[in-house]
Amino acid sequence: MKTLHQSPVDPNFVQNPYPIYDAARAHGDLVYWADYRMHAAVSHRAVQALLKDRRFGREVPAEMQRPGPAHLAPWLMVESHSLLEAEPPRHTRLRRLVMRAFTSRAIAALEPTIHDLSHKLIDAFPDASFDLLDTYCMQVPVVTICRLLGVPEEMSPELLRWSHDMVAMYQASRTRQTEDAAAASAKEFTDFLSSYVEKRRSDPRDDLITRLIAAEEDGEKLSRDELVATCILLLNAGHEATVHSLGNGLRTVLQQGVKADAFQPETIDATVEEILRFDPPLHMFTRYAYEEIDLFGHSFKRGDEVALLLGAANRDPQVWAEPHKFDPTRPILTNSSFGAGLHFCVGAPLARLEMRIALAALFERCPNLALSAEPEYSNSYHFHGLKRLMVQV
Secondary structure (H helix, E strand, O other), rough: EEEOOOOOHHHHHHHOOOOHHHHHHHHOOOEEOOOOEEEOOOOOHHHHHHOOOEEEEEOOOHHHHOOHHHHHHHHHHHHHHHHHOOOOOHHHHHHHHHHHHHHHHHHOHHHHHHHHHHHHHHOOOOOOOOOHHHHOOOOHHHHHHHHOOOOOOOHHHHHHHHHHHHHHHOOOOOOOHHHHHHHHHHHHHHHHHHHHHHHHOOOOEEEEEOOOOOHHOOOOOHHHHHHHHHHHHHHHHHHHHHHHHHHHHHHHHHHHOOOOOHHOOOHHHHHHHHHHHHHEEEEEEEEEOOOOOOOOEEEEOOOOOOEEEHHHOOOOOOOOOOOHHHHHOOOOOOOOOOOOHHHHHOOHHHHHHOOOOOOOHHHHOOOOOOEOOOOOEHHHOEEEOEEEEEEOO
């Protein structure tokens, strides 16, 4: 098996990881990534198979679980109650309760408000060069999440800070300073939501927090800690992914001169899927093996951790012809950007809705939108997103 020596914080890799993925994939479905000390799935078939195989999961095997460091206690508390980190039967219960509140009808009801928000933000664009990432790509999802949860929109700066600090824990460039910031923000976020949940118990509204409080399955409800962790997950995972999806996609279409007809009602769905495939917001997810398993020429032992390289899977030439070509007219095929199987992203329908509306509004209102500086990715692997996106109208 090929051993891959590639630092995930190397600037050349961060800016363009796809040549490394190609080189790794040429050696088979799996490689050993020495820098992470784990095997990595690099082909579409391997990534999809491991995402769907119930013999692998997100939860650390019981015999490997250890108490975390005291300075990370607030962040670890949120993680311990997160749907993302759970496996059945706990995952089954949590997901059913969440889906009772996070319904397709609730998501569809947000369409008019996302449309109005997009146009309001465009109305405020300055005449000079400006950062579209901060001014538009970041605002659409965070304000939408505020409205969905029912928290005040003026809280969005705090929500953004808490979210950025907490998800930075997953970056290869993580430091003790990162950990301290994540713990502080996790405590502030938890304290705010705990207080807000209590308000909603006595003053229910037509919002997601109220519906999560009311959600019940076989006589069981979400505990306070589960409810808080779910709200944090919806913001952190949903917001970060949508911001990077929009930013990466706009970088691509502006660099390549994609025409406005790619954002019409009859073409926008294919364009969104090609954006998600071509340059996804998350490039790696990990799983633990729960038993001895022989797959793709390798024998996994219980407790082995494996990296699933979503960005590599999405450029597999066995699935997509000319995978490094951005082609919004491609027939839609399943990509790995939202995962698959048991942990398929709960917020995927909302992310797609936000992208459809925000992109269509932007190119309807700003057909001459152009880059004013070369975009640069932040050193945040295994997230993959821009530092800024400077444009002019």
